Amino acid sequence: MILNLIRANVLLFGLSALSVAAEEPFIVVQSTTSTQNSGLFDHILPGFEAETGIDVRVVAVGTGQAIRNAINGDGDVLLVHSKPAEEQFVSDGWGVERFDVMYNDFVLVGPKSDPAAVKGGDDIVAALTAIAETESTFASRGDDSGTHKAELRLWQPIGIDLTDVSGTWYRETGSGMGATLNVASGMNAYTLTDRATWQTFGNRGNLEVLIEGDPRMFNQYGVILVNPEKHPGVRSAAGQRFIEWLTGPDGQSAIGSYTQDGVQLFFPNAN
Numbered sequence: 001m002i003l004n005l006i007r008a009n010v011l012l013f014g015l016s017a018l019s020v021a022a023e024e025p026f027i028v029v030q031s032t033t034s035t036q037n038s039g040l041f042d043h044i045l046p047g048f049e050a051e052t053g054i055d056v057r058v059v060a061v062g063t064g065q066a067i068r069n070a071i072n073g074d075g076d077v078l079l080v081h082s083k084p085a086e087e088q089f090v091s092d093g094w095g096v097e098r099f100d101v102m103y104n105d106f107v108l109v110g111p112k113s114d115p116a117a118v119k120g121g122d123d124i125v126a127a128l129t130a131i132a133e134t135e136s137t138f139a140s141r142g143d144d145s146g147t148h149k150a151e152l153r154l155w156q157p158i159g160i161d162l163t164d165v166s167g168t169w170y171r172e173t174g175s176g177m178g179a180t181l182n183v184a185s186g187m188n189a190y191t192l193t194d195r196a197t198w199q200t201f202g203n204r205g206n207l208e209v210l211i212e213g214d215p216r217m218f219n220q221y222g223v224i225l226v227n228p229e230k231h232p233g234v235r236s237a238a239g240q241r242f243i244e245w246l247t248g249p250d251g252q253s254a255i256g257s258y259t260q261d262g263v264q265l266f267f268p269n270a271n
Helices: 002-023 033-037 040-052 063-071 083-091 124-134 146-158 177-187 195-200 236-247 249-256
Strands: 026-031 055-060 077-080 095-111 138-140 170-172 191-194 207-211 218-226
Touching: 026 063, 026 236, 033 040, 033 055, 033 177, 033 195, 040 055, 040 236, 040 249, 063 077, 063 083, 063 146, 077 083, 077 236, 083 095, 083 146, 083 218, 095 124, 095 177, 095 195, 095 236, 095 249, 124 146, 124 207, 138 177, 138 191, 146 191, 177 191, 177 195, 177 207, 191 195, 218 236, 236 249
Parallel strands: 026 055, 026 077, 138 170
Antiparallel strands: 077 218, 095 191, 095 207, 095 218
């Protein structure tokens, strides 16, 4: 009898706890390491959460992994930076609609000694060609992230089979941007990085920006609601509210006001 009462109370308490948890609004945002590691989310999310009461839980991984996570239903909103992959995500029915949010750019960093002699140029393909011809060490993320996808697109016109040179002068870290920059710093290697991560990276060693300003290094971010028709558990109302805030005046202003050492890291451009 007493045992049955205890079991009933435990069950009642458990159901009550689940009910309370269900009433606490939150969303899961599958996003990139650059938005998290740069400090952007720490800057903008408190404003959204205070205004709406919706808690935002960020999963920061490479773009490719973020998309796979969203396809698996492990998120409500996708915020990444590889437009072709984002458009494919929507085209395949996994996302509702894609919206531009903000942009910055990629930069090529490398050792001050610059063995490939690329410093000061603004042609990224010419710089990569010189790196390949001199077989200067290049550290690639190699992780299917947005930065890695962009890097592969930039190598494409050169016609190099990166599989053939992998492990020689071309080194794939399989890691995030911060870890890859650490590898590049330790090896005096060249690497491609988004500017926001570079600006907030502390262990630069002998690395410096060598190539910037090529239009092909433009870096656009987009946001997408995961399709609730594919995953009924998606918190679509809260997720849509976040997207509307992010692409609206308050969110765009918050993004534009974020700086590090006086440098603006992201530029809002939602339509």
